[in-house]
Amino acid sequence: MTTVLQQAADARVAAIDLAAATRAEKDKALLLMADRLVERSSDIVAANGVDVTNGRASGLSEAMIDRLTLTPARVEAMAEGLRELAALPDPVGDVVRGSTLANGLELRQVRVPFGVVGIIYEGRPNVTADAAGICLKSGNAVLLRGSGSAFSSNAAIVSVLRKAVTDSGLPADTIQLLDATSRDSVKELMRARGLVDVLIPRGGASLIKTVVEESTVPVIETGVGNCHVYVDESADLEKALAVAVNSKTQRLSTCNTAESLLVHAAIADRFLPLVLAELADAGVTVHGDPQVVGYDPAVVPATDEDWGREYLSADLAVAIVDSIDDAIDHIRRYSSGHTEAIVSESVTATRRFTARVDAAAVMVNASTRFTDGGEFGFGAEIGISTQKLHARGPMGLPELTSTKYIVTGNGHIRR
Numbered sequence: 001m002t003t004v005l006q007q008a009a010d011a012r013v014a015a016i017d018l019a020a021a022t023r024a025e026k027d028k029a030l031l032l033m034a035d036r037l038v039e040r041s042s043d044i045v046a047a048n049g050v051d052v053t054n055g056r057a058s059g060l061s062e063a064m065i066d067r068l069t070l071t072p073a074r075v076e077a078m079a080e081g082l083r084e085l086a087a088l089p090d091p092v093g094d095v096v097r098g099s100t101l102a103n104g105l106e107l108r109q110v111r112v113p114f115g116v117v118g119i120i121y122e123g124r125p126n127v128t129a130d131a132a133g134i135c136l137k138s139g140n141a142v143l144l145r146g147s148g149s150a151f152s153s154n155a156a157i158v159s160v161l162r163k164a165v166t167d168s169g170l171p172a173d174t175i176q177l178l179d180a181t182s183r184d185s186v187k188e189l190m191r192a193r194g195l196v197d198v199l200i201p202r203g204g205a206s207l208i209k210t211v212v213e214e215s216t217v218p219v220i221e222t223g224v225g226n227c228h229v230y231v232d233e234s235a236d237l238e239k240a241l242a243v244a245v246n247s248k249t250q251r252l253s254t255c256n257t258a259e260s261l262l263v264h265a266a267i268a269d270r271f272l273p274l275v276l277a278e279l280a281d282a283g284v285t286v287h288g289d290p291q292v293v294g295y296d297p298a299v300v301p302a303t304d305e306d307w308g309r310e311y312l313s314a315d316l317a318v319a320i321v322d323s324i325d326d327a328i329d330h331i332r333r334y335s336s337g338h339t340e341a342i343v344s345e346s347v348t349a350t351r352r353f354t355a356r357v358d359a360a361a362v363m364v365n366a367s368t369r370f371t372d373g374g375e376f377g378f379g380a381e382i383g384i385s386t387q388k389l390h391a392r393g394p395m396g397l398p399e400l401t402s403t404k405y406i407v408t409g410n411g412h413i414r415r
Contacts, residue, residue, distance in 0.1 A: 004143075004188035007176050008195035011116045011141035014171035019113050019139045021170060023090040026137055029168035030086040034079035036164040037129065037157070041075040047156035048125065055149050063253040063312045067123040068150055078129040078157075081374070085133045088378075091398045092139045106408040111401040113139030115197040118189050119382070120145045120211055122203030125153035132161050132175045134382050138400035141171075143196065145178040145189055147203075154180070190215035200395075202383045205310070220395070223360075223386030224310045225255030225338040227368045230327040230353070232344035233266040237274065239365055240343040244275050247341060247368040249282045253312050255384060256339050256371040260307065260317040262327045268295075268320050279316060289319040308334045324349055328356050335359060337386040339371040360386050360393040 018026075037044070048070040055068055091111045098108040117140045119131045128144055135142035146154040158177040166172045178185045190199065193216040201211040205224045212219050229247050231240045247258035263271055268291070276296045279286055286292070287302040299318070306317040307330070321327045331340055341363035342353040354362045361371040371394065373381025378396030385391045391399040 002188055004178055004185050005192060005195060007143060007173075007178065008116060008118075008189070008192045010173040011143055011176055012195055014173035015113065015115045015139075015141040017171050018136070018141055018174055019092070019115070021139065023092075025168070025170065026090065026139070027086040029136060029165050029170050029174075030082045030133055032168050033129075033133065033161050033164040034082040034086075036160045037075055037079040037082070040156075040160045041072050044075055044153065044156045044160070045070055045072060048150075048153040050152045051125075051150050058149075060149065061313065064123055064149075066251075066253045068125065068153075070125055070153060074126060078126050081130055082133045084374070085137045085397075088137070088397060090137065091401050094398075096403055103412065104410065105412055108406045108408075109403050110406060111398065112404050114400065114402055116141050116143065116195065117400065118143045118145065118192070118196045118199045118217065120186060120189065120199065120201045120203070120207065122147045122207060123150060125150045125157060127202060128154045128157045128177075129161065131382055132158070134397060134400060136165070136170075136174055138397050140400060141174050141176075143176050143178055143189060145185055146180055148180045151180045187214075190217060193217050200383055220383075220385055220391060221387040222383035222395075223255075223338055224336045225257065225384070226260065226308060226310050226334060226336040227256060227258045227339045227341070228260045228262060228327075228331050228335065229258045229341045229343065229368065230262040230321075230324070230331070231264060231267065231271060232324060232327075232342060232346060232349050232353075233264040234346040234349060235264075235267065235271075235343040236345055237267070237271055240271060241274055241278060243341065243343050243365065243367050245278050245282065248279065248284060248316050249314075250367065250369045252314055254369070255310070256368050257312070258316070258341070258368045259309060259311050260319070260334070262319055262321050262330060264324070264327070265320050265322050272318075272320075276318075282314070284314045284316050287315060287317045291320045292318045310336065324352060328353065331357055331359075338384060339363060339368045341366065341368050360384060 094111045096109040117135050121127045161175050162172050196217045199217045199219045201208045229244050272295045286299045287306045288299040293299045337359050339361045340357045340359045344350050350364050373394035382395045
């Protein structure tokens with residue numbers, strides 16, 4: 001067996017014990033993992049410094065450097081995410097539905113772990129702790145395949161987490177890190193059908209496309225975020241300004257950051273000068289359609305590629321639309337199905353928008369940045385699913401489980 005297949009086999013063994021672990025046992029491990037992360041914060045940040053230095057030398061963009069960078073505060077946030085997970089209900093064993101059939105058989109559909117979950121992700125080492133924690137809490141063993149750019153950080157984090165898991169009494173192979181120095185580990189993980197139950201890719205469009213198209217292991221697709229904010233003709237301009245600017249600038253490098261702004265023509269003269277000025281103050285480069293270019297000489301003419309792009313940088317595509325239906329048509333053409341927002345005081349307009357826009361999350365008078373497991377109260381999330389089967393939107397603990405039927409009889413036989 002290759003190293004990856006051996007790790008997957010070891011994870012499968014660990015998953016048997018983990019599936020039977022009580023909530024108290026799993027929460028004990030999560031809390032110890034959190035404490036150890038804080039205790040070893042300086043070691044983790046030092047390891048991360050190696051990755052950041054190497055990343056800058058290799059020409060990583062500032063957005064990717066931001067995703068890669070760990071600080072003591074970010075390590076503490078990782079630990080706090082694990083503590084929040086410990087406080088959440090355990091989904092394993094929950095009864096989804098149940099009944100007593102006419103023949104007296106008792107039927108229960110209950111939540112159970114997937115078993116072994118593989119996570120393939122880029123850049124952000126905080127995903128390492130989030131993914132490990134949410135998989136453990138939901139009773140799954142996890143195989144983590146981060147990017148080579150974060151390998152030192154991920155190795156330091158996983159070393160801490162595995163020791164904590166072992167000290168808590170659970171199997172160390174509950175959490176394993178795959179080699180990120182070779183692409184072969186990704187290929188082997190994608191082909192480990194029968195050992196790995198599900199793969200979840202987190203990263204850019206090319207990574208997700210590769211995993212979806214080439215994996216023989218079932219995949220839960222997490223999508224890129226080409227998110228839009230549409231400012232309707234009925235919008236309160238103060239609300240619209242706050243939502244549009246926050247959606248773009250609160251953090252540039254996340255999938256729920258807005259990448260396009262659509263403004264109704266009826267309010268363009270009043271709203272565009274305000275929002276263009278605030279975006280300029282925030283250092284955002286606006287890529288505008290011909291009408292938007294006419295409002296400010298600093299606006300860069302937009303290309304066809306700009307409308308479908310996930311920038312993950314201080315760039316925003318801006319267009320003027322003649323109607324809400326034009327906005328919806330534009331969104332349906334270019335959206336990645338992640339998060340779309342409308343700012344409007346019209347009940348009719350918001351109902352039309354929410355009914356016709358096809359996305360995992362639709363915001364009404366709120367920033368796109370709220371599409372997040374933590375913000376939704378789910379605790380640390382495994383990703384934002386943009387597909388429609390099994391899970392859609394922020395994937396919390398229940399989304400990391402499957403179900404099975406338990407049927408209890410009293411010597412029943414079928415005639």
